[in-house]
Amino acid sequence: MSVAGKRIILGVTGSISAYKSALLVRLLVKAGADVQVIMTESAQAFITPLTLATLSKRPVLSTFVASETGSWNNHVELGLWADALVVAPASARTLARFATGLCDDLLSAVYLSARCPVFFAPAMDVDMYHHPTTVDNLRRLESFGNHLIQAEHGELASGLVGEGRLAEPETIVTVLTNYFGADTAQSEGINVLAGKQILITAGPTQEPIDPVRYISNHSTGKMGYAIANAFAKIGAHVTLVSGPTALPIPDPSIRRIDVRSAQDMFEATQGFFADADVVVLNAAVADYTPAHPADRKIKKNETVFSLELTKTTDIAATLGNQKGPEQLLMGFALETDNERENALKKLHRKNLDWIVLNSLRDAGAGFGHDTNKITVIDKDEQTHEFALKSKEEVAQDLVNLIANTLQSRNIVKA
Structure with missing residues (x-):
């Protein structure tokens, strides 16, 4: 079983590793998934909405009201539409907001409305990743039933070496494929x-x-x-x-x-x-x-x-x-x-x-x-x-x- 036919919301937040979201969208679309990208305001400083809209073949959403058309981006409908919500990269700020239920933008509202499985792929510098507040936020989010895609070890944007790198897009796709494969096994046997x-x-x-x-x-x-x-x-x-x-x-x-x-x-x-x-x-x-x-x-x-x-x-x-x-x-x-x-x-x-x-x-x-x-x-x-x-x-x-x-x-x- 793959992600073919699955409706996936990809939340992109403010992290230098947001550039990897382009490849992630491409891999998901190539695998047959229907991808809707939601970007936070800070994410747009790292990668343009146009890039992700072109790859996903869908307009990128970032606000409750689309400035171009004045139409309402209904967070409840989005939460019900998705088969999975994947936040990659998930910044320290995003993890803190979601863990405490702070709902001040479209992505956090969709998260609180989602009935589908939610996957977090953290990305930040090594000391931020191991800070007690981040560790507690990740544990809290997992205790809610969310899925954590572990950050990887390697060279970071700061020049330091350690845990905090966003999991590679191929790894994220594999996690989703395995999840939906288990879901299919559930329905079939x-x-x-x-x-x-x-x-x-x-x-x-x-x-x-x-x-x-x-x-x-x-x-x-x-x-x-x-x-x-x-x-x-x-x-x-x-x-x-x-x-x-x-x-x-x-x-x-x-x-x-x-x-x-x-x-x-x-x-x-x-x-x-x-x-x-x-x-x-x-x-x-x-x-x-x-x-x-x-x-x-x-x-x-x-x-x-x-x-x-x-x-x-x-x-x-x-x-x-x-x-x-x-x-x-x-x-x-x-x-x-x-x-x-x-x-x-x-x-x-x-x-x-x-x-x-x-x-x-x-x-x-x-x-x-x-x-x-x-x-x-x-x-x-x-x-x-x-x-x-x-x-x-x-x-x-x-x-x-x-x-x-x-x-x-x-x-x-x-």
């Missing part, structure tokens, strides 16, 4: 998951030492929440058992069960497991918990403090032992050494259908990132390797994999 009961665990657990302190890990829950959102978008009934995290529920249809400790998470998953068609165990559950948590704060008296730990219940192994013939169980393994060997041991020992392997050796994978790089191994030891992608795209890959397995089962039964 992935709907086998519609109405299915999906149980997902996400986030860390916190094991109490005393009323003040606990043992935990660096999991943010982003991957599990992205998976929950991907299932919810295709009409599955999702129950999300979540450890402590600041993330909002990504879709209002998701039933979230908040837990804290490994035992809490075990009891919650047990309660919903029997009715689940698919179980995705993404949570980073503590392997050990304090054997005797204190009921009062432990005072700092001794130079050396010893803590007796006891094993927690292995949720994946327990559910794998209880799993019925129609149930599918996916586990995760974050490894630093002998990755494949350790993942295979978990796969078979816990009776999983898939193990999703993350390696901390891979840049951009693991805890705390907005991206992930996974290798999925099924129970027959067939391996599916995926490139570094946003966690939303990784979630879609996993949903596609599960849907294909269910589809194959239905074909065999038929």
Whole structure:
């Protein structure tokens, strides 16, 4: 599936990399997309509307009222018309305005009106890209369900070298093609998951030492929440058992069960497991918990403090032992050494259908990132390797994999 026949609004904002938008328009039109360009006022200082109008074969829009004709550029109609809104380049100013809902021009009004997927491709200097406000704005926009096309590493207009370069137009087209390809798979086969009961665990657990302190890990829950959102978008009934995290529920249809400790998470998953068609165990559950948590704060008296730990219940192994013939169980393994060997041991020992392997050796994978790089191994030891992608795209890959397995089962039964 390509972008052929798709209606795409390209938002171009004030960045030196706006010159790349000409090639992006050309590639999209060549691929068969219908492209409507909306430019901010500052973008027009870097590239002329005439250039983009010529390439898109449509007048470029920039204001609510066209100065030439006096006609109204209806932002609501534009938001409903589009199959995708792509903001490339997305400047730091634009990200800040969109993240806070500031609506003072045509592009921001279209963004707030859009019901289609929205893709942001940031472009700015390295220090601006890594500034805490920009990082927070990007996280906020992603939490709304928008898609981030990561800025690339390289030489910048300032002469500095680092992250901040606009993703190449070919990369942006590939992201859109992959997205619409997944969308087509959804309509042609992935709907086998519609109405299915999906149980997902996400986030860390916190094991109490005393009323003040606990043992935990660096999991943010982003991957599990992205998976929950991907299932919810295709009409599955999702129950999300979540450890402590600041993330909002990504879709209002998701039933979230908040837990804290490994035992809490075990009891919650047990309660919903029997009715689940698919179980995705993404949570980073503590392997050990304090054997005797204190009921009062432990005072700092001794130079050396010893803590007796006891094993927690292995949720994946327990559910794998209880799993019925129609149930599918996916586990995760974050490894630093002998990755494949350790993942295979978990796969078979816990009776999983898939193990999703993350390696901390891979840049951009693991805890705390907005991206992930996974290798999925099924129970027959067939391996599916995926490139570094946003966690939303990784979630879609996993949903596609599960849907294909269910589809194959239905074909065999038929």
